[in-house]
Amino acid sequence: xxxxxxxxxxxxxxxxxxxxxxxxxxxxxxxxxxxxxxxxxxxxxxxxxxxxxxxxxxxxxxxxxxxxxxxxxxxxxxxxxxxxxxxxxxxxxxxxxxxxxxxxxxxxxxxxxxxxxxxxxxxxxxxxxxxxxxxxxxxxxxxxxxxxxxxxxxxxxxxxxxxxxxxxxxxxxxxxxxxxxxxxxxxxxxxxxxxxxxxxxxxxxxxxxxxxxxxxxxxxxxxxxxxxxxxxxxxxxxxxxxxxxxxxx
Amino acid sequence: xxxxxxxxxxxxxxxxxxxxxxxxxxxxxxxxxxxxxxxxxxxxxxxxxxxxxxxxxxxxxxxxxxxxxxxxxxxxxxxxxxxxxxxxxxxxxxxxxxxxxxxxxxxxxxxxxxxxxxxxxxxxxxxxxxxxxxxxxxxxxxxxxxxxxxxxxxxxxxxxxxxxxxxxxxxxxxxxxxxxxxxxxxxxxxxxxxxxxxxxxxxxxxxxxxxxxxxxxxxxxxxxxxxxxxxxxxxxxxxxxxxxxxxxxxxxxxxxxx
Numbered sequence: 001x002x003x004x005x006x007x008x009x010x011x012x013x014x015x016x017x018x019x020x021x022x023x024x025x026x027x028x029x030x031x032x033x034x035x036x037x038x039x040x041x042x043x044x045x046x047x048x049x050x051x052x053x054x055x056x057x058x059x060x061x062x063x064x065x066x067x068x069x070x071x072x073x074x075x076x077x078x079x080x081x082x083x084x085x086x087x088x089x090x091x092x093x094x095x096x097x098x099x100x101x102x103x104x105x106x107x108x109x110x111x112x113x114x115x116x117x118x119x120x121x122x123x124x125x126x127x128x129x130x131x132x133x134x135x136x137x138x139x140x141x142x143x144x145x146x147x148x149x150x151x152x153x154x155x156x157x158x159x160x161x162x163x164x165x166x167x168x169x170x171x172x173x174x175x176x177x178x179x180x181x182x183x184x185x186x187x188x189x190x191x192x193x194x195x196x197x198x199x200x201x202x203x204x205x206x207x208x209x210x211x212x213x214x215x216x217x218x219x220x221x222x223x224x225x226x227x228x229x230x231x232x233x234x235x236x237x238x239x240x241x242x243x244x245x246x247x248x249x
Numbered sequence: 250x251x252x253x254x255x256x257x258x259x260x261x262x263x264x265x266x267x268x269x270x271x272x273x274x275x276x277x278x279x280x281x282x283x284x285x286x287x288x289x290x291x292x293x294x295x296x297x298x299x300x301x302x303x304x305x306x307x308x309x310x311x312x313x314x315x316x317x318x319x320x321x322x323x324x325x326x327x328x329x330x331x332x333x334x335x336x337x338x339x340x341x342x343x344x345x346x347x348x349x350x351x352x353x354x355x356x357x358x359x360x361x362x363x364x365x366x367x368x369x370x371x372x373x374x375x376x377x378x379x380x381x382x383x384x385x386x387x388x389x390x391x392x393x394x395x396x397x398x399x400x401x402x403x404x405x406x407x408x409x410x411x412x413x414x415x416x417x418x419x420x421x422x423x424x425x426x427x428x429x430x431x432x433x434x435x436x437x438x439x440x441x442x443x444x445x446x447x448x449x450x451x452x453x454x455x456x457x458x459x460x461x462x463x464x465x466x467x468x469x470x471x472x473x474x475x476x477x478x479x480x481x482x483x484x485x486x487x488x489x490x491x492x493x494x495x496x497x498x499x500x501x502x503x504x505x506x507x
């Protein structure tokens with residue numbers, strides 16, 4: 001009996017400026033495989049389906065349990081995490097390509113530093129650094145914790161930005177992830193000291209206003225963040241902040 | 250001896266240096282322009298659309314009732330100012346900025362065929378349809394042919410002549426549905442994007458309400474179109490309110506009645 005195999009096609013690119021090409025692989029099936037483990041098999045025996053020797057696939061991954069956010073890629077046309085993309089649940093040949101809206105570094109590894117830049121631009125942190133002990137922070141009631149927890153699940157995978165029709169070169173939209181983090185840190189009793197600065201930042205070009213409410217972000221988010229709710233809430237806060245600033249100017 | 254140059258630190262935030270630009274925190278005026286676009290779609294443009302559809306609905310009562318409505322609207326105080334300030338300018342802004350918004354979006358319904366994504370694309374396509382339709386509608390009905398502000402009685406005939414062309418009738422039917430769609434989904438978008446309906450359930454319920462409104466407006470609009478092309482008022486007179494000659498002289502104090 002012929003051994004069961006997996007057909008996979010991977011869009012490859014040797015460097016940022018290199019042309020891209022699709023390469024096909026056929027590798028032995030094993031139980032419980034995901035797209036990352038398929039690529040590990042390729043690395044162990046880098047031979048494509050034409051029998052030609054090739055290089056192992058370059059990709060980002062780390063935790064393999066959908067918590068680090070590294071391995072987002074476009075699998076069978078959908079942006080998702082490769083580690084939770086189980087081979088037995090995917091249509092074959094499995095077509096894997098890098099995220100399309102981020103510069104390719106090599107193969108499936110892309111540069112997602114725009115999200116880091118955006119998080120810095122909105123000060124997505126709780127400012128507690130000081131030259132002396134600030135003591136214990138204010139108490140956060142369980143009700144507040146429960147409201148904040150879903151937003152704290154963001155793994156910075158950038159799937160919400162990849163699937164957003166407004167996240168592109170023309171708009172320079174900030175994307176849902178950053179807006180959700182603004183809501184998270186604005187709701188934190190210590191973090192909200194920077195609330196006004198965050199809201200003003202988000203009123204800049206590429207800010208909340210660029211959202212077209214296609215709601216792809218909330219569909220694609222592997223961690224089920226309430227992204228559309230966050231965008232709605234934060235846009236209201238930004239609008240009120242802009243109005244207040246206008247009247248106090 | 251060659252030494253490997255360290256990459257310039259200012260250029261290394263992104264090792265590749267391409268891709269989508271990060272947020273321009275606090276810079277630019279696009280927030281104001283975008284919010285103005287959103288608001289103008291509700292008031293005054295949405296309010297005007299409802300007024301226009303209600304006025305059109307008078308056509309179902311016949312050419313004279315329609316003429317009375319046109320005459321009433323043109324008798325509003327400062328009517329030319331209202332027309333320019335509350336219709337032409339906001340409409341031109343909403344249309345032009347709307348095309349600018351639509352052209353910068355990259356619809357991806359083929360890859361992500363989700364309902365919200367479809368509505369995103371439809372909002373842009375109905376906007377394009379409305380854009381083209383309204384330009385010809387304003388030129389042909391407001392600025393060409395008999396001037397209705399001076400001759401309200403000619404309104405019914407003018408529209409009837411326009412709709413007697415089956416192609417134009419098709420354009421009006423398509424545009425009526427597109428505009429009502431654009432407006433009703435626009436209300437839904439407004440509530441979602443201004444933070445009025447942040448909750449998923451609230452948005453769903455409000456979506457039903459907007460859908461009902463859209464259907465009611467579209468049915469009313471199509472019924473008005475039917476009034477012009479249906480059998481009830483065929484061959485309406487060119488002017489149901491011909492210019493009236495002064496039949497009596499206003500009595501003035503001191504003048505002797507003879």
